[in-house]
Amino acid sequence: xxxxxxxxxxxxAGMDLLxxxxxxxxxxxxxxxxLAESIExxxxxxxxxxxxxxxxxxENSPRLLVxxxxxxxxxxxDVEAAGNMGIIVCNTSGMNTESVAEHAVMLMLxxxxxxxxxxxxxxNGDWMERRNGKLSDLFGKTLGVMGIGNIGSRVxxxxxxxxxxxxxxxxxxxxxxxxxxxxxSPGELFSMADIVSLHIPETESTxxxxxxxxxxxxxxxxFLINTSRGGIVDQNALAxxxxxxxxxxxxxxxxENEPPEINDKLMSMSNVILTxxxxxxxxxxKTRIAAQAAQAxxxxxxxxxxxxxxxxxxxxxxxxxxxxx
Numbered sequence: 139x140x141x142x143x144x145x146x147x148x149x150x151a152g153m154d155l156l157x158x159x160x161x162x163x164x165x166x167x168x169x170x171x172x173l174a175e176s177i178e179x180x181x182x183x184x185x186x187x188x189x190x191x192x193x194x195x196x197e198n199s200p201r202l203l204v205x206x207x208x209x210x211x212x213x214x215x216d217v218e219a220a221g222n223m224g225i226i227v228c229n230t231s232g233m234n235t236e237s238v239a240e241h242a243v244m245l246m247l248x249x250x251x252x253x254x255x256x257x258x259x260x261x262n263g264d265w266m267e268r269r270n271g272k273l274s275d276l277f278g279k280t281l282g283v284m285g286i287g288n289i290g291s292r293v294x295x296x297x298x299x300x301x302x303x304x305x306x307x308x309x310x311x312x313x314x315x316x317x318x319x320x321x322x323s324p325g326e327l328f329s330m331a332d333i334v335s336l337h338i339p340e341t342e343s344t345x346x347x348x349x350x351x352x353x354x355x356x357x358x359x360x361f362l363i364n365t366s367r368g369g370i371v372d373q374n375a376l377a378x379x380x381x382x383x384x385x386x387x388x389x390x391x392x393x394e395n396e397p398p399e400i401n402d403k404l405m406s407m408s409n410v411i412l413t414x415x416x417x418x419x420x421x422x423x424k425t426r427i428a429a430q431a432a433q434a435x436x437x438x439x440x441x442x443x444x445x446x447x448x449x450x451x452x453x454x455x456x457x458x459x460x461x462x463x
Contacts, residue, residue, distance in 0.1 A: 152428030221452025241417035245389025282331025290337035340367035
């Protein structure tokens with residue numbers, strides 16, 4: 139029977155699919171030693187965010203056929219190396235779209251209504267905080283969506299239909315969109331938008347894309363929302379921009395270092411709302427993701443092409459024959 143390594147416990151929906159169809163090993167901790175020991179005879183890995191599958195790790199996994207990532211981002215696996223070794227890398231594209239989109243909109247609403255500040259004021263007996271003059275509506279505002287794939291497009295649709303917002307977007311791979319007015323550069327988007335919502339992967343070219351220079355383009359009344367990856371934003375530059383009033387606020391679900399240090403400047407700022415990389419962790423999303431991640435592994439074991447392959451061209455070059463879905 140084939141062996142599946144799961145790097146962190148998986149939702150029951152995924153475990154139920156796998157039960158009785160493979161030997162299942164769940165890592166007892168996230169150390170490099172445990173990873174190396176557990177993966178050496180694995181046929182598949184269901185990869186969470188707790189470990190990284192580097193080239194070195196993959197080279198010591200001679201039986202590995204497939205890596206199934208429980209999420210969209212694949213920054214914790216060397217996809218190129220996997221492709222060169224004939225290892226299929228899958229993700230669960232689209233399974234968390236609704237959940238992350240809702241979370242992004244929640245952060246926008248919470249910032250514009252000063253939800254955290256108002257809640258604290260009521261609890262502290264400061265009723266007159268209601269007249270602080272800082273509350274604002276989303277209606278009629280301009281939303282700038284950075285990255286107009288599945289999640290970015292869904293956020294745009296929600297904000298346009300629910301709040302009557304004007305939507306602009308930038309994506310180097312998409313120049314036309316049915317619901318979004320595309321702009322030609324990130325700088326143009328940041329300067330025009332009242333709220334910027336980030337929905338792009340973290341790569342070498344996007345790391346610290348949101349830096350001091352691009353933050354200085356934003357309106358002083360604007361908000362930054364990040365539910366994608368923390369490394370896209372230079373957090374020191376963001377903290378400075380918030381501190382001196384270059385922008386009005388930020389809603390962050392992701393951070394450069396996770397969890398963030400307790401003395402991180404952002405932790406003490408009242409104009410920042412922070413959540414612990416939880417946008418995709420709704421009950422419904424976890425169920426969909428676990429089932430999709432497990433199914434991808436079972437598909438490969440059965441010789442069927444999984445739905446979401448990240449290194450498809452490399453796999454074709456390796457002449458791995460799978461039955462198309």
